Amino acid sequence: MTDIKSPAIPTTEQTAPQVKFADFGLAPEILRALTDQGYVHPTPIQEQAIPVVLQGRDVMGAAQTGTGKTAGFSLPIIQLLLAHASNSASPARHPVRALILTPTRELADQVAENVKAYSRHTPLRSTVVFGGMDMAPQTAILRNGVEIVIATPGRLLDHVQQKTVNLSQVQILVMDEADRMLDMGFLPDLQRIINLLPKKRQNLMFSATFSQEIKKLAASFLTNPQTIEVARSNATADNVTQILYKVSTEEKRDAVSFIIRERGLKQVIVFSNTKIGASRLAVHLVKQGVKASAIHGDKSQQERMAALEAFKQGEVEVLVATDVAARGLDIAELPCVINFDLPYNAEDYVHRIGRTGRAGAKGDAISLHTDQDERLLIDIEKMIKQKIVRLNLAGFVAASVHQPEHRAPRERGEQSDRGGRDRSDRGERSERPARSYQPPKEKVDPWFLKPYEPSSGASSTSNNTTASMASPSNASTPAKPQKRAALLGGFPKA
DNA sequence: AAAAAAT
Known part of the structure; x- marks a missing residue:
């Protein structure tokens, strides 16, 4: 398989004269649609993907989120189909030729x-088909071709x-978020669909992340694919500022409303x-006037779409x-994402924080983490190949300032996978013996700068979560809403 | 260990 990628060479900055969509030989109808939207210059992924797709090659595309992947495959597909477009009203003249999953x-x-x-300016017809909606309207459109x-x-x-759709004429298959499409939950359905397609077809796979495992699996679905990689794979956008706050499980909900309010x-x-955790947190926030x-x-599909739409309209501020x-x-101009759970x-993690900082804008990704999340954090930092600054959240458990190895040994044996072992025993060091993991230095976020007040609450993590397996959803069950008012009161306004 | 996706 041919590779464009080359870690050492910056693929984007290289192309000095700025390319325009008009340079790809796209049909005037397509260019007109782009003009309608005010698009003139392709993004790096589009610049690389469009010519390759136009050649009819299979593609494995890895690109940061928010870089215009959708247009990167849609535009050349439309171009390819346009070559044999039919103006006929007969459904038979409009077989499904491109399938995007x-x-x-x-x-x-x-x-x-x-x-x-x-x-929109072409005679091509398209439709979307998904569950949770009436079959009938979808059926009618599909039958029309x-x-x-x-x-x-x-x-x-x-x-x-x-039998409302026939996939035997599909020439191009796209798997968007391909790594997810290939995971265990989707693979059987995906395989069934692929079995219905012609053997000879063009395959396009796109995702921001491709684990080694999935890469191999993906390759088995592709023929002589061209790899397109803009920036290094599995990377996060550098315009997104990542922040970590340590809190106790009990504090999480209050920490979220605190961050929302103070920022x-x-x-x-x-x-x-x-x-269930998402529902409960939403209810909690609404009670607090958020x-x-x-x-x-x-949720029902109606509820899902209503929530997303209300959020996009700004009627809902916290989704x-x-x-x-x-x-x-x-979501345009989403300035911030919060991980209530890691x-x-x-x-x-990469996909979640990719919801912010899209199209070059700045964004903040704030993650709450607890003692139990240390392993997840290490995995995340390994994946994104950078360390995330651990900050202190004013008024909340400042045990944050201590790394696990400095903690006193646990009194109870609830962490069976760790009990009696130390960090050097936990995977990562044995995988990378050469460079041992150095936890990043903690800094105190000037925004939330506040002296640490030791309190009995700081150690409550290990006391309250008795038989609840310490899972995030269980832990927040009937716990009484802790009043944070006192702490909030003394906090400096920004 | 959980979420998503058909009903």
């Missing part, structure tokens, strides 16, 4: 909107079974690892989300 419904919707916009289908896997297979945040996504709403997979919102969603997968 995404891991969430909202992302499918968003990609479909983009495709519609880019193809569309060249481009954007879909989530389950509902697409449903349509296949109902005066009017647009922020707060990520929770669980659906305009918050939750989005997760246990509390599970990882349903971690990938791909493009994600279990380091990749998800």
Whole structure:
């Protein structure tokens, strides 16, 4: 397989004269659509992807989030299909020729909107198909014939079974957020869909992150792919400032409302690892007068779309989300993301914080972490190949200032995977024997600068979480809302 | 260990 990537060479800055969309030989109808939107210059990923896709090559594309991947594959696909576009009204003349799969419904919707916009001056038809919505309208559109289908896997297979869609003419398959599409939860459906496609077709895979494992699996679906890598893979945008605050599990909810209030945040996504946790946090915030709403997979599709729309409109200021919102969603000018829980997968961290700092804008990614998260933190820092500054959150557990090895041995044996062992025993050192992990120096965020007041609450982490397995969702169960008013009162306003 | 995706 041919590689464009070369870690040493900055692929973007190299191209001195600025390329324009008009240079790709795209049809006037496509250029007109771009002009409508005010786009003249392609982003680096677009500059690299468009010619390769136009050649008909398979692509494995890794690019930072918010860099315009969607247009990077949509524009050349439209161009390729346009060569044989039909003006006929007959559905038979409009077989599905391009299929774009995404891991969430909202992302499918968003990609479909983009495709519609880019193809609006062409005779090409497109539609989006996902679950949680009435089958009937989707069926009607599919029966009328569309060249481009954007879909989530389950509902697409449903349509296949109902014989409302025929995939035997698909020439181009796109997997957006490909690494997620290839994970265990999606793979069976994906395989089923692929079995319905012609053997000879063009395959495009895009994601911000590709683990080594997934890269191999991905390659098995591709033929002589061209790798397109803008900036180093698995990287986070450097325009996003990452911050870590240590808190106790009990303090998390109050820490979130504290941060929102003190920073005066009017647009922020707060990520929770669980659906129930997201719902509870949203309720908690609403009780505190915050305009918050939750989005997760246990909500109806109507509720999900309403929450996202209200958030985009600014009616909702805090969107509390599970990882349903971690990938791909493009929310204009989102200045801040908060990780209420640290994600279990380091990749998800990259995707989550990629919701902010899009299209070159600045963004803040604030993560709360507890004693139990140390392993996750190490994984994340390894993945993003940088250390995140650990800061102190005024008035909250300043045990933050101490790394685990400085702590007194635990009295209780609830951390069975760590009990009796020390850091050197925990994986990372044995994987990289040459360079041992150096925890970053803590700094105190001048914003939240406040003297540490030792309190009995600081050690409460290990006391309260008795039989609850210390999982984030359980831990926040009926715990009485701790009044933080006293601490907040004495805090300097910014 | 959890979330997503068909009903």
